[in-house]
Amino acid sequence: MRTILFLVRKEFLQVFRNKGMLPIIFVMPVIQLMVLSFAADFEIRNLKYYWIDKDQSEASRLLRNKLDASGYFILSGTSMNTEDANLALEDGVTDLVFEIPADFERDLIRESRSSIQLNVNAIDGSKAGLGTFYANQIVQDLAQELRTEYLSRLKFEPVKFQQINTTYSFWFNESLNYKTFMVPGILVMLVTMIGAFISAMNIVREREVGTIEQLNVTPIKKHQFIIGKLLPLWVIGLFEFTIGLIVARIVFGITSEGSLMVLYTFASIYIVMVLGLGMFISTFTETQQQAMFISWFFLVIFLLMGGLFTAIENMPQWAQTITLFNPVRYFIEVVRLVMLKGAGFWDIRSQFLVIASYAFVINSLAVWNYKKVA
Amino acid sequence: MTNEKIIEVEQLMKIFGSFHAVDDISFDVKRGEIFGFLGANGAGKTTAMKMLTGLLSPTSGKATVAGFDVYKETEKIKKTIGYMSQKFSLYGDLTVKENIQLFGGIYGLKNKVIKAKMHELLGRLGMENSANALIDSLPLGWKQKLAFSVAMLHDPSIIFLDEPTGGVDPVTRRQFWEMIYETAHNGTTIFVTTHYMDEAEYCDRISMMVDGKIAALGSPDELKKGFNAQNMDEVFVGIAREGKVLK
Structure with a gap:
């Protein structure tokens, strides 16, 4: 336990001392959320x-x-x-x-x-x-x-004809404002990207610099090392999510209909999953470049098939089947359900189960594949 | 130095594919000894050391370090040894103090002990004023002395040094060896790889590796006599270039 505390402290010290990391964590998400949300306007007029x-x-x-x-x-x-x-x-x-x-x-x-x-x-x-x-x-x-x-x-028709009238009302997003629809999705995208990248990069960087070898000859246990790595990144991930929610509220006026507790419970598990993915990638890559490209490969598929840019219902059947394995899809669903529809925990239980199993499997793979060797 | 064997190696092998990186080596190291592991680049020194420190599992053969088996008891070995590699191994973006605290904490030292050790260590190295300097900002010689001291933080009974003086100026190398002597004098066993032949003279015993095998083993004097050489350089050239073997 004490060992983990020392590792967590070291990780935070390194993050806050890294001049390249700080803007990525604090500034980039805000800019991306604003630019993407204003740009991704799917409304069609004229x-x-x-x-x-x-x-x-x-x-x-x-x-x-x-x-x-x-x-x-x-x-x-x-x-x-x-x-x-x-x-x-x-x-x-x-x-x-x-x-x-x-x-x-x-x-x-x-x-x-x-x-x-x-x-x-x-x-x-x-x-x-x-x-x-x-x-x-x-x-x-x-x-x-x-x-x-x-x-x-017609003269002989005194009977009143029943008129069929179609009226529309758009639920959960009454003004048909695309931002209401896009902002929660883009928020998910940011958390996913930052989470996967920082965890993959972080461990591979230690391998590149050579410090991981020094840690490997110490009596640190595998689980201590992994928790020591994931815990700080997990906190950063939740922090990102919070910044995103604040921007959504201040800039776009979007508040959550549902409980923040439900949202954060899901986000916590989701971030564990994303960090596990990054860590798994880092266990079989040697350099930051490799880790970057492999993360990118997965992220592009996840993000483009997550239901943010193309509605999943509009995809061909085989592609819809693939999206069942896409964690981003579930988080986007949940964020929209909770933030726009006010869904409670019981309504998102199936998505929660999927992500929890996903988190379990990917982290087990990462732990299994991480060898405490040089 | 006593006659107690602290490292025992028998017919140890490491094969990568069809390449025999370490090919059937046997030797032992006595407690308190400075044991030099010499050889050209790629001779298998680092691979052998990695097996002894629990970083790499051997293909076959037997070895124990401080009585612990290198196959099954690597975690116990890790608690007993210190390690400093040729790739510089402290965190460059942390300060001297933070590095000492981190490694002290990892080895389970109490906060009070860490504090006392830090004070003593910085005093000995004359680095009291650099406690809050980032490692990256220190000159290489300081970094290496510091890395050595940090590797000694938990009072290991054996310390493994993998080419510790690479790229350092002669004066600093000299000082570094003084630290090694002092450590050995206090009873710690030193296992050091190097390819500086003058450093070989400082060791109690040397093993010369060529192509994964031990070509010669003995004290510097024995080797020089056996090869009819003036200094270790000649011994090395004799073994490495001309393939002479001393039995």
């Missing part, structure tokens, strides 16, 4: 659309009015010719092309079905997806309106 109206009816005019009024679409051009529209799409002048066929209105009323053509530039998949979704909503809306209007004109 999609440019091209308008081909071969019907020139009341219904088609109504549709166009609705598009303009929605706030999502801006007219980029109009023509009677499909070729012009295709050219605009190819040149990137427009994002979508609406083509209203002749007899659009007639078919809609007489046969109660009609179609319009929508061509979308899908280079940016999420933009295309959302654009199509918005357009679809607006068209459905119009169809509904027209049908009720038509039915009400």
Whole structure:
């Protein structure tokens, strides 16, 4: 126990004396959180659309009015010719092309079905997806309106038609503010990156400098060495997490709906897991460069497949299966659940179990693979 | 020096793949002796030392250090020995005082003992004014004397020195050897590797390693007589270049 205290003290002394480490711990997370949160804005507005109206009816005019009024679409051009529209799409002048066929209105009323053509530039998949979704909503809306209007004109229909109305309300993030959604996720990303890097670097650095050999000839026990290393880094990790929460509150006005206790309980275990990963990497690397590249390999996969930049539901099935092994995914889920939805410990028990097992396995691997030899 | 054997090595081997780094060596070291381990770079000195300090497990053979087995009792060995390696081994970003406290603590010394030892040690090295200086800011000679003293902090019965004087000026080397003599005089066994032949003269007994084997073993005088040489340099060249072996 006393040995561990000496090691912990040494670790803190070294961190606070390291001119390169301090800004990484104190300044970098704040800057990253601010820059990334402001930049990662997935909201889609002002999609440019091209308008081909071969019907020139009341219904088609109504549709166009609705598009303009929605706030999502801006007219980029109009023509009677499909070729012009295709050219605009190819040149990137427009994002979508609406083509209203002749007899659009007639078919809609007489046969109660009609179609319009929508061509979308899908280079940016999420933009295309959302654009199509918005357009679809607006068209459905119009169809509904027209049908009720038509039915009400019929003389022999005194029965009140039941109107189907779709109204939206966005739960847990009422203003549809992307920052509310992104900031907790980016916070997870920072804790993961810093945790994995500092633990991998720290141990490999001792190997590079040669001091680990000196420790290895002392009677330090394996568990003392590992706890002596992990404990200070664990404190730093939780400290990072706290800085992140403070920035989220002061800069973005995001406070946690759920209890901070739940959040910190999960974060504590999660950081043990991340540090274990870094330590495991350090057991089979010789230089800081190697450790850096291997950590980076894992982190890129973890972060890009964590559900922060691409929703996991939108991934192909095999990729979704892979994300089940991605610890970042669980922490992002939990942070969002707790901070935005106010989830309690019971709601996140499955994620907690997964991360706790993960932490156990990776740390066991690290301890097993760490040899007290030169 | 007594006749009690504190290190006993029998047919010790270390094989990396097909390379015999240490190839069937046998020797023993007596308590209080200064035992020199000589040889060219890559002769297997460091590998042999690593096996004796519990850093490396031997491939085959037998060895005990202070009565403890090098296969099974490495942790007990580690408590009894001190070690200073050629790669400088104190923490450069900690101060002199902090290093002493750290290693004292690791060896389980009480705070009072650490404090007393630090006082005594700094006084002996004349470094009272540098207690709060970072190790990195000290000249190499000081660092090495300090590393030696820190390795002696827990009063080990054997101290292993792996090329302790590499890169140090002659005056400091001289002072360093005076420290070694003093330590041996107080009953500590010294196991030292070096490739400075003049340093070999300071040892009680020497073993010369060539290609993982012990080519010659004896006191400096015995070796010089056996090889008909004026000094240790000639002995070394005789063994290393011409492959002469003394039985």
